[in-house]
Amino acid sequence: MRRRGHTKSRRGCVQCKLRHVKCDEGRPACSLCTVSARQCSFMSEAPADSPSSSSLSRRRSLAGILTSSVTPRETSTLLSDTSRALYSPTPEGLLNLRHIHLLVHLTSSKDIFDFGATPHRASENSAALALALQKGLQDTYLLYQLLAFSARHLACLHSSQSETYLEQAIALQTHGVSLFNVAQLSQVDRSNCVSFLIYSGILGHHLLADALSFRDQPIDEFLAEYAWCARLHRGVRTIAASSWPLLMESELTGMLSWSQEYLLRKPTGQECSRIRVMVAASASLTGGERQACMEAINFLQVGFDSVLSADWEELGKEAGSKGNKHQMTYSWSVVVAPEFMALLVDKRPESLVVLGYFCVLLHYARETWQIRDAGRYVFKMVEQCLGEAWRCWLDWPRRMIASD
Numbered sequence: 015m016r017r018r019g020h021t022k023s024r025r026g027c028v029q030c031k032l033r034h035v036k037c038d039e040g041r042p043a044c045s046l047c048t049v050s051a052r053q054c055s056f057m058s059e060a061p062a063d064s065p066s067s068s069s070l071s072r073r074r075s076l077a078g079i080l081t082s083s084v085t086p087r088e089t090s091t092l093l094s095d096t097s098r099a100l101y102s103p104t105p106e107g108l109l110n111l112r113h114i115h116l117l118v119h120l121t122s123s124k125d126i127f128d129f130g131a132t133p134h135r136a137s138e139n140s141a142a143l144a145l146a147l148q149k150g151l152q153d154t155y156l157l158y159q160l161l162a163f164s165a166r167h168l169a170c171l172h173s174s175q176s177e178t179y180l181e182q183a184i185a186l187q188t189h190g191v192s193l194f195n196v197a198q199l200s201q202v203d204r205s206n207c208v209s210f211l212i213y214s215g216i217l218g219h220h221l222l223a224d225a226l227s228f229r230d231q232p233i234d235e236f237l238a239e240y241a242w243c244a245r246l247h248r249g250v251r252t253i254a255a256s257s258w259p260l261l262m263e264s265e266l267t268g269m270l271s272w273s274q275e276y277l278l279r280k281p282t283g284q285e286c287s288r289i290r291v292m293v294a295a296s297a298s299l300t301g302g303e304r305q306a307c308m309e310a311i312n313f314l315q316v317g318f319d320s321v322l323s324a325d326w327e328e329l330g331k332e333a334g335s336k337g338n339k340h341q342m343t344y345s346w347s348v349v350v351a352p353e354f355m356a357l358l359v360d361k362r363p364e365s366l367v368v369l370g371y372f373c374v375l376l377h378y379a380r381e382t383w384q385i386r387d388a389g390r391y392v393f394k395m396v397e398q399c400l401g402e403a404w405r406c407w408l409d410w411p412r413r414m415i416a417s418d
Contacts, residue, residue, distance in 0.1 A: 027054045036177050046184070112182065116164040121147075125383060126167045145265065146212050153209035155197055156216075158190030163220050170223070170383050187220065198253050207257035208264050214254040218247040222344060223384035226376075226392075233361070233395045241355045244347035251348060276341055277349060281315030283322065285410065289367055292407055296364050303362075306353035310368050313349055314375070317342030321378045340382070343375045363400055367407045370396045374414045390415055 026037025027044050029052045037044045047054035120126065120143070127143060150157030162183045169179035194213060202210060221243035228236065254261075261270055293299065293307045320339040347355070357365035373396065376389030393415055397408055 029054060035180065046181070113161055113186075116161045116168070116182070116186075119168060120160055120164040123164075123167065126164065128382065145208075146216070149209040149212060153197060153206060153213075155190045155193035156209050156213045158186050158193060159213055159216050159220070162186035162190060163216050166220055166223055167383060170227075183220075187217075194250075202253065202257040202260075204260050204263075207254070207260045208266060210254040210257065211261055211266065214247070214251045217250055218348065219344065219384060221247050222347070226385060226388040229391065233399050236392070236395065237359050237361065240347065241359050244355055245352070248348050248352075273341070276316070277313075277345065279316050279319070281312050281319060283315055283319045285318045285322070286311045286315045286371060288410065289371060289407065292367065293364055298362075299364060302353060303357060306351040306357065307364055307368060310346075310350040310354045310365075311371075313342060313346055314368065314371055317346065317375045321375065340375075340379045343379045343385070346372060346375070361399060363404050366396050366400055367404060370400075370408045370411045374411045377415050 026039055027047060029047050030037035030044060035046060037046065043054035046052075146156065146160060150160055165179045165183035165186060169176040169183060172179065190213075197206065198210070200206075225236075225240045225243045228239065261267070290308065290311055293304055293311065296304065299307065320342060323339070354365060354368075358369060370393055373389040373393035376385055376392065378389075379385045380387060380389060393408075393411060397405070397412070400408070
């Protein structure tokens with residue numbers, strides 16, 4: 015994946031330099047750090063904490079509550095408070111020509127919603143987009159997120175204009191968040207439950223694209239960003255899932271039934287058998303940590319059972335073509351236990367080995383625009399972090415990534 019091009023800002027803040035985006039040099043905090051909830055600091059200043067530690071601390075304090083363990087009302091309150099404190103809405107309250115450009119791209123692009131599904135699902139993607147736009151006219155937070163996703167896709171396609179498109183994506187997404195916070199203070203019911211779920215899904219894909227796009231950053235920064243995105247997505251998804259009975263009576267019932275069945279599947283392959291032995295024999299993990307790692311491994315194996323199945327496309331047709339063999343690639347960070355994500359942020363070796371195996375799923379989805387070469391890149395970071403002592407546990411993912 016190519017790095018985002020921009021004109022260098024010699025006096026920009028530390029955070030923008032680490033993220034390789036142009037800083038507007040605003041004081042005391044630049045606009046990009048303000049909208050993305052990062053602590054802004056400049057080289058000429060002497061911050062109390064390092065950029066990495068202060069950024070990590072803020073993400074932990076926000077994301078620690080946005081997990082599946084909180085109630086929808088608690089998540090609602092936190093998101094609302096966070097939005098008022100950290101997010102500023104786009105200065106344009108009405109849609110303009112730039113938004114129309116994003117809308118045209120959203121409806122005309124062939125791959126923006128291609129998440130690695132089989133070719134015969136093209137008609138389903140069109141129907142899903144039509145439903146999303148219809149709901150977006152009713153619930154504008156969804157429309158803003160759709161436009162933000164379109165801008166994020168354009169940033170990936172056009173490196174020379176990526177900075178402009180990324181700024182649009184940030185502004186639209188954060189304005190959508192503020193609108194969502196207002197909307198979800200009311201009760202989730204039959205009229206808005208579908209919009210909530212679609213919003214959760216598109217937001218999740220957007221956050222994953224953001225987390226996997228950065229290059230030339232320490233693994234600590236990547237893990238903190240990945241965990242933060244996963245926890246934010248989990249928090250929004252918790253709100254949407256609170257209306258599950260209503261959703262099962264909606265036009266999404268077929269997709270939801272398949273997704274539920276998929277996540278409940280028992281792993282059958284043997285690709286993860288070696289790391290199960292590693293986790294079971296670990297003396298440094300507590301019982302709860304060991305269980306969290308085993309659950310993450312089981313979900314990984316379900317993902318491998320899908321991507322390595324020669325009959326997947328035929329099975330998808332028999333199931334009404336609802337399935338996507340890369341489903342676990344996009345769901346894994348949300349369905350694993352928060353305890354496992356905490357182990358990753360702390361760079362516990364066992365969890366990093368499991369992440370190394372997840373890189374194989376990323377690698378198999380490299381034809382999608384959000385992922386591309388992220389599997390190879392993240393695996394390299396994991397391998398360097400673990401060092402020689404753990405190298406033997408990464409033999410299988412190393413071979414799988416190198417063979418293609």
